[in-house]
Amino acid sequence: MTSTLAQPSVARPRFRPNRLDWASFLGTGATRLATLLIAAILLVILGNIIINGWPYLSWRFVSTGAASDMFDVQKAGILPMIYGTVARVFLMTILVLPAGVLTAIYLTEYARMHSPFTRIIHGAINNLAGVPSIVFGLFGAGFFVRFIGGSLDSVLYPGKTATIWGQPALLWASATLAVMTLPVVIVATEESLRAIPQGLREASLALGASKLETIFKVVLPQAVPGIMTGAILAISRAAGEVAPILFTGAAYYMRDLPRSLHDQFMDLGYHVFILSTQSPDVDKTRPLLYATVLVLLILTFTLNVVAIFVRASMRRKLRMLS
Amino acid sequence: MIHPPLSRRSVGWMGIRRGHRAKPLEWLAEKIIFVVSLTAILMVFLIFIFIGREALPIIFGRMNTARTQKTIPPAEMGKMSQAQLCDYLGLTKDQYAAIDHDTLKTLMELKVEAGADSSHSKDAAVNSAQWRYLLRPYQWDGHPTPEYIWQPVSKVPKYNIVPLIVGSLKVTVIAMLFSVPLALAAALYVSQLARPRVREIAKPALELLAGIPSVVLGFFALIVMATILQRVFGSESRLNALCAGIALAFAVIPVIFSIAEDALSSVPRSYIQAALALGASPWKAAAQVALPAAVPGIFAAVALGFGRAIGETMVVLMASGNASIISANVFDSARTITATIAAELGEVVFGGAHYRILFLIGILLFIVTFITNFAADTIMNRLKARMEGRAK
Numbered sequence: 001m002t003s004t005l006a007q008p009s010v011a012r013p014r015f016r017p018n019r020l021d022w023a024s025f026l027g028t029g030a031t032r033l034a035t036l037l038i039a040a041i042l043l044v045i046l047g048n049i050i051i052n053g054w055p056y057l058s059w060r061f062v063s064t065g066a067a068s069d070m071f072d073v074q075k076a077g078i079l080p081m082i083y084g085t086v087a088r089v090f091l092m093t094i095l096v097l098p099a100g101v102l103t104a105i106y107l108t109e110y111a112r113m114h115s116p117f118t119r120i121i122h123g124a125i126n127n128l129a130g131v132p133s134i135v136f137g138l139f140g141a142g143f144f145v146r147f148i149g150g151s152l153d154s155v156l157y158p159g160k161t162a163t164i165w166g167q168p169a170l171l172w173a174s175a176t177l178a179v180m181t182l183p184v185v186i187v188a189t190e191e192s193l194r195a196i197p198q199g200l201r202e203a204s205l206a207l208g209a210s211k212l213e214t215i216f217k218v219v220l221p222q223a224v225p226g227i228m229t230g231a232i233l234a235i236s237r238a239a240g241e242v243a244p245i246l247f248t249g250a251a252y253y254m255r256d257l258p259r260s261l262h263d264q265f266m267d268l269g270y271h272v273f274i275l276s277t278q279s280p281d282v283d284k285t286r287p288l289l290y291a292t293v294l295v296l297l298i299l300t301f302t303l304n305v306v307a308i309f310v311r312a313s314m315r316r317k318l319r320m321l322s
Numbered sequence: 323m324i325h326p327p328l329s330r331r332s333v334g335w336m337g338i339r340r341g342h343r344a345k346p347l348e349w350l351a352e353k354i355i356f357v358v359s360l361t362a363i364l365m366v367f368l369i370f371i372f373i374g375r376e377a378l379p380i381i382f383g384r385m386n387t388a389r390t391q392k393t394i395p396p397a398e399m400g401k402m403s404q405a406q407l408c409d410y411l412g413l414t415k416d417q418y419a420a421i422d423h424d425t426l427k428t429l430m431e432l433k434v435e436a437g438a439d440s441s442h443s444k445d446a447a448v449n450s451a452q453w454r455y456l457l458r459p460y461q462w463d464g465h466p467t468p469e470y471i472w473q474p475v476s477k478v479p480k481y482n483i484v485p486l487i488v489g490s491l492k493v494t495v496i497a498m499l500f501s502v503p504l505a506l507a508a509a510l511y512v513s514q515l516a517r518p519r520v521r522e523i524a525k526p527a528l529e530l531l532a533g534i535p536s537v538v539l540g541f542f543a544l545i546v547m548a549t550i551l552q553r554v555f556g557s558e559s560r561l562n563a564l565c566a567g568i569a570l571a572f573a574v575i576p577v578i579f580s581i582a583e584d585a586l587s588s589v590p591r592s593y594i595q596a597a598l599a600l601g602a603s604p605w606k607a608a609a610q611v612a613l614p615a616a617v618p619g620i621f622a623a624v625a626l627g628f629g630r631a632i633g634e635t636m637v638v639l640m641a642s643g644n645a646s647i648i649s650a651n652v653f654d655s656a657r658t659i660t661a662t663i664a665a666e667l668g669e670v671v672f673g674g675a676h677y678r679i680l681f682l683i684g685i686l687l688f689i690v691t692f693i694t695n696f697a698a699d700t701i702m703n704r705l706k707a708r709m710e711g712r713a714k
Contacts (some may be wrong), residue, residue, distance in 0.1 A: 024605035028515055034507035035516070035524060038575060042531045045542055045572070099361050106359035110352070123699055124363040130626060130695035131369065131688065132633020133536075134660045138684040141667070142372040161420055179365050186362065212348045240535020243635040243660075247667055269537045269636075276541045277640060289545070293538055304533040308526050 046297075053294030056287040062295060066266065070253060070274070071285045078292055083257055084170075084265030085299070088249065089239050091174035091261075092181065093231055099178070100185025100234075101220075101227055107186070108193040109215055129183035133243040140176030140248035145169075164262055171261040173249030180244055181234035188233060192226020192314065193219065225314040229307050236303035240296065242269040268296045373688060376681035385451040385675045387479060417673075448478065451675040456483050456682075472646040472657065474666065474676045481679050483686075485646040489563075489656035493638055494631045496567025496652060497574055501631075502624055504571070505578035509623075512579075513586040514594070514608035525583070532576035540640030543569030548641065557653035561643035564652040569637045578627040585619020585705070586612055618705045622698040629694040633687060635660040659683045 064077030103121075111118040149166035157164065165171075196219055204214040242250070251264035252274065258265040275289040276282075379385045407426070408418050421429075448455065459468035462480065470484040512524045548565045551557070557564075589612045597607035613620075643655025644665065663680050670677040 021603055021605075024603040027605045027609055028511075031507040031511035031515060034504045035511045035520075038504060038508050038531070038579075039524070039527055041572060041575075042527055045534065045539075048542070048546055049538070099358055102355050102358040103361060106355050110355065111359075119703075121359060121362060123696070124366045126699045127366055127692060127695045128362055130629050130633075130691050130698075132629075132635065132660060132691055134633065134635040134663050135369065135373065135684055135688050135691075138373050138663065138667070138681060139369045142376055142681070143368055147372065182362060182365065210345070210348055212351055236533055240533075240537065242535075242537045243664055246664055269535055272537050272541055273636065273640065276544050282545075286545070289541070293541055296535060297538060300533055300535055301530065304530060308529060 049290060049293050049297060052286075053290035056291040057294060061291055065257075066253065070271075071279055071281075071288070073285060073288050076288055078268065078271065078295060080254065080257055080266045081268040081271045081292075082295070082299075084250075085239055085268040087258065087265060088170060088174045088177065088245070088267070089235050091170065092177040092238055093235060095175060095178035096181050096185055096234060097227070097231060100182055100230065101189050103182075103186050104189035104193055105215060105220075107190055109211070109219070125183045125186055128179070129187075131180075133180065133241055134246075136176055136180045136244040137247050139179070140172055140244060141168075144172040144175050145248055148172075167262075168247060168249045168251075168264055169262040170249055170258050170265050173245040173265070176244045176248045177238040177241065180241070181238050184234040184237060185227075185230040188230025189223065189227050192223040192229070195226070196222050225310055229311045229314070232303050232307040232310070236300045236307065239303065240269055240300045242267070242273055245270065268292065268299070272296060369688065370685070373681055373685045377678055377685050380451055380456075380675070380678045380682045383452055385678060386449050387451045387675045450479055450481050451679065456481055456679070458482075459484075470648055472662070474670075474679070479676060481675070483659075483679070483683055485648050486657055486659045486662050486683060487686075488648050489642070489646065490632055490658040490660070492563050492650075492652075492656050493566050493570060493642055493658055494628065496563060497570035497631045498624070498628060500568055500571035501574040501578055501627060505575045505623075505627070506582055506620065508575075509579050509582035509586055510608055510613065513583050514612050515604055528576050528579050531572065532580070534572075536573055536634055536636040537640075539569050539572050540637040543637060543641035555653065559643055559645075559653065559655045561641055561655055562653045563642060563656040566638045566642035566656065566658075567652070569641050570631050570634055573634055573637060574627045574631045577630045578623045581623035581626060582616070582620050585616040585623065588619070589615045618701045622701045622705075625694045625698040625701075629691040629698075633660060633691050635664050639664050659687050663687075 061077055062082065063079055064075075066076060066078070066080050070076055103125075107118065107121065111121070145166065145168055149163075149169070149172060152165040153160075153163055200218055200222070201214055204218040205211070209217070245267060249264055250267045250270040254264060254266055272289070272292050275285060275292060279285040279289070374381075404418065448460075454460075459470050459482070460480075461468040462471065462478070465471075470482045471480040472482055472485045473480040508524070508528075512521050516524070543565055544561070547569060548560050551562075551565050551568075552560050555564075593611050593615060594607045597611045598604070602610070638656075638658045639661040642658060642661060644657045644661055645655040646657040646662075647654050663684055666676070667680050670680065
């Protein structure tokens with residue numbers, strides 16, 4: 001219609017000042033440079049690990065047990081560490097999900113938004129999220145291992161001096177990690193519960209469902225992707241943590257895989273620490289170290305990427321709903 | 323904000339409201355939900371109590387590491403009560419119950435020997451687990467001046483925690499100097515200046531950086547970065563505070579970025595549009611309108627970043643060199659609170675002075691992060707309330 005207006009120069013009008021605005025130019029440039037620098041750091045770290053770790057990665061490496069000499073480049077495998085890490089993370093998920101989801105349900109469905117009590121719970125959650133991981137390690141050693149484990153021993157096996165539960169173990173490491181990741185699950189679940197339209201709840205209540213039925217049959221199924229995201233983020237956070245399990249369950253070396261909840265276990269992250277600090281000859285064991293780091297990264301990153309995608313698709317769906 | 327008065331019935335106990343009359347089982351289920359929701363509060367309390375419990379004897383000065391107490395000849399063992407014996411030999415009740423009479427006698431004899439052995443050194447009489455020796459310098463035997471020394475494994479254990487606090491602060495400050503400008507600049511760029519496409523790439527990338535386990539960052543600093551830094555700066559020790567600080571910055575950048583970016587993005591769009599309409603360049607709108615409006619959020623971001631940096635363990639344990647030196651030189655090695663706990667708790671005598679001092683610095687760390695978190699939380703809440711109030 002108005003073909004004169006559709007000329008390229010008019011299509012995107014720009015109000016440029018007559019002379020170059022140095023402050024703007026430098027400021028924008030500097031912030032862009034900072035962003036690029038951060039991206040470069042990420043790429044360098046990942047690139048370095050992938051390039052050095054990939055050639056040594058083999059099926060044998062991830063499927064054989066630890067050799068009696070952990071630093072033997074030809075024979076050492078990391079199956080026990082993968083097993084230990086997966087086991088502790090799995091147990092942790094079982095422990096943290098019910099507690100996290102129920103807390104989020106209370107906060108969104110029952111608690112009043114701005115009551116002092118709700119604020120205290122929120123404060124506690126935020127605080128828990130900021131507690132250093134080594135403090136969780138101390139807490140796990142003092143509370144789970146000594147207090148709960150020690151009490152269990154004296155109740156279950158009175159009169160015996162042998163310690164069965166009162167020592168670092170798989171269960172205690174998982175419980176410590178569950179406390180650590182509780183805020184992650186609560187926050188993710190809460191977010192997804194709040195995003196569910198209020199009309200859905202009202203419709204269910206209007207049809208005669210009780211509040212509890214509404215929550216568990218209508219609201220919660222809708223929130224499953226959000227809960228999944230929370231669980232995945234918690235898992236990926238916990239899988240890489242080493243400090244909390246140092247005194248609650250990780251073992252330097254074990255001949256056998258852990259068989260029960262009160263056994264210690266070998267751990268992938270802890271193994272990275274051992275390989276990089278205790279190796280008798282760093283240059284010789286370097287391929288071993290890089291390959292182990294790569295496996296750990298693949299494990300945590302796969303989970304992270306899945307979480308990012310699930311969350312993105314969930315947000316898109318919700319945006320379409322509302 | 324004024325709430326309409328709510329009747330007691332409609333609110334119920336502790337804020338549980340129900341739309342429909344609940345059946346007994348549902349009543350129980352709702353109570354269970356409420357009780358479980360207290361877990362987070364309970365855990366914060368338990369952390370404080372159970373770490374504090376182990377540190378209590380130190381806090382009240384009831385531990386004694388001095389080795390020349392008056393020695394008691396083993397023959398007089400029968401005259402002492404159980405509590406006296408425990409105290410004298412430094413045993414807990416459980417340990418006391420676990421050992422038999424002969425072992426006890428041997429322990430008494432050892433004590434006498436040790437007393438005779440060390441009585442000529444004046445340091446042996448020092449109870450180094452007292453506050454005075456934890457915090458203030460002391461002139462130990464063979465040292466020309468009073469010094470702050472952390473040397474828990476030696477003939478006379480020295481537990482001065484000042485070098486650890488200085489080490490933690492030093493590494494943290496280095497990390498903040500690198501991470502704060504970078505993360506804030508990136509947050510400003512991504513939230514205000516970049517095209518939406520850049521934003522869609524940058525945010526997940528930062529999440530990936532946050533997802534790198536700290537032990538991997540520590541490994542990277544130890545194996546790759548330390549060598550490069552030493553080659554560039556020619557520093558004496560390969561592992562030093564600078565190396566640990568930079569690696570720590572990688573861990574802190576995502577924390578500061580994500581919170582600062584949130585704060586900057588939640589500045590009402592109309593502010594920016596108004597500035598642009600008045601002729602400001604996008605940079606001016608971002609730096610002079612959006613940034614000041616988001617200052618509380620940015621402050622919270624920096625506070626949380628600080629908390630994360632001072633509490634980070636594996637990176638500093640692997641990259642800082644772990645020598646407890648007090649110095650302002652960034653190329654000297656440093657020992658932090660977190661690394662000390664991680665490195666030493668596995669090897670201490672359970673219930674001893676060293677063990678309890680490690681819990682003491684643990685509770686110190688907990689309190690510091692508690693305060694920074696609380697500050698950040700309060701600021702964020704106020705900001706949120708202001709934003710919501712404005713939206714109305």
